Amino acid sequence: MQDRARATRTALLESAAHLFAEQGYAGTSVNDISDHSGKTSGAIYFHYASKEKLALAVAREQFATWPRLADSYAAPGVPPLEKLVVLSLGVARSLTEDVMARAGARLWAERRGIDAVVPAPFGVWAVAVTRLLAQARTRGELAAGVKPSTAAVTLVCAFFGLCTLADELPGGRSRKEQFDQWWLLTLTSLQAAPDPAGLLARARERMPAGA
Incomplete structure (x- = not known):
């Protein structure tokens, strides 16, 4: 039963x-x-x-809780900013390919028409990003003047906006190209010794085929 x-x-x-x-x-x-x-x-x-x-x-099934989030940023042996990029690419893939995640995102976008409080993952994301940026600062890999908690909120907002608008942006670029361009610009500001192309390439190598 x-x-x-x-x-x-x-x-x-x-x-x-x-x-x-x-x-x-x-x-x-x-x-x-x-x-x-x-x-x-x-x-x-x-x-x-x-x-x-x-x-x-x-x-709640996927979008609000993101059950595999902790595993993504807790893996040992990977530099924190690289973990951050890998994590973001995994979330972007989920928002594209996982119907539960896509539905959750659309429900959150339409939350004002729903007679209930629709949960969102942004608090969980912000905590994860703050931890990774703080680890990068401890390792001397974060640019001077970047405050982890403040930068994390900005990154989460910008990233979710890109996920939401990626298919509507002009220029005819693929989602992969759009996310790569966003990270190349973002990492230039985050890294103490900027090497955005190198870090992005290493992060891409860690992703399963097709990401």
Whole structure:
């Protein structure tokens, strides 16, 4: 019975995420989710009580918590600014390829039309980035005058903005080119001894194929 309930919740989450990512919250009805998942509307209300509760569950599944975030910046033997770039590329890939992450991002963008507080990952991101910048400062790798906590918030805001707008920016450049250009500019300001191209190349080598 528990396995069946778990399978039903998974099917509902996946269907809701797909529809929220493609159609938005307002454009998706409980009947749409029922049709897409093959589950009854009664099953939806049994497991999630309302469309708002289901939307919150989708946002929390990946977007709001980013469960693998800690592993990405805790790996030993990798310089902190390099970890930061690798982490960002992983998050960017997830926001492109993972339907739960894409749905969570769209739900957060549409949060004012949802009768619930949609959680976001920005606090978690900012903490991770602050730690990495502080480690870089301890190692003498951070540019003078860069305050980790302040810079972290700026980086998180700019990075999420780029993730959100990457497909809409003029110039015809690929997402990879856009992220590379952003990091080349950003690392020039962050590194004590700027070598943005070298650091970016090393970070790219650490990413799985296709990132």
